[in-house]
Amino acid sequence: MATYASGLLGGMLIGLSAVVLVLANGRVAGVSGIAGRLLQGVQTATGTAFVIGLSLGPVLYRLVLGEWPPVVLAASWPIVVAGGLLVGYGSRMGSGCTSGHGVVGLARLSRRSMAAVGTFMATAVATVYLMGFFQ
């Protein structure tokens, strides 16, 4: 139960983060979009600030709670590289990821984002299911 409550609280903070960015700067808090524009050399000042802030979040968590948030990445290195390549290529081709399509897109009731979320949820679930047979 506590994990659901902290999930809800953390989720609300993620929503708040999107609200801050859209109300202040008028922009969608889509992480793949921000990272992609950084790579293209566009909007680098705000993009860099956002990414630095993102990585300061866990540091702030540690300062308050005295420990790092748990991160368990069990995948082997070839899987990590392949997964990273697919995540980068796919989010660029599909114009968004879990934040842009998942949080802001769904909140805007965008049909495009609903289609994107349904698609990546389905392929992610299928991937985890199939990989389960090889572990």
Add this chain to the structure above:
Amino acid sequence: MNRNAVYRVAAALASGVIFGLGLSISGMLNPARVRGFLDITRDWDPTLAFVLGGAVIVSAAGLALVRRMPRPLLDDRFYLPETRVIDRRLIVGSAIFGVGWGMVGLCPGPALASLSLGLPATVLFVAAMFAGMAAHDRLQGARPWQRV
């Protein structure tokens, strides 16, 4: 840089910190938890549904404010996506993204946020992710990233 540009950078920093903190508190920084949510046939962990639900509700409340504002606080206009078409690129790209997300349990937000933990596997993932984005731009032609 004029004063508004400095404020815009500060707002982006604040948004990033809140996002990273939210990921940490929710448990979604952890690829093992994310894969637990995606593993619906075995030992399903529903937490991510609460994370997404909380995020969408707060985000929707903020976007309701946007409709009443002529422009954002620090810029001349809103830069919200106007594309409506559900095309092949959207579906195929999202499908590819989902496979990578399922393989590792990391998407761009948690991957960049957990860089501060200094884990070699996360650094490797982020490097591969940027390589994947660059590969897309090489093969498909870079287009300005405005369409969500």
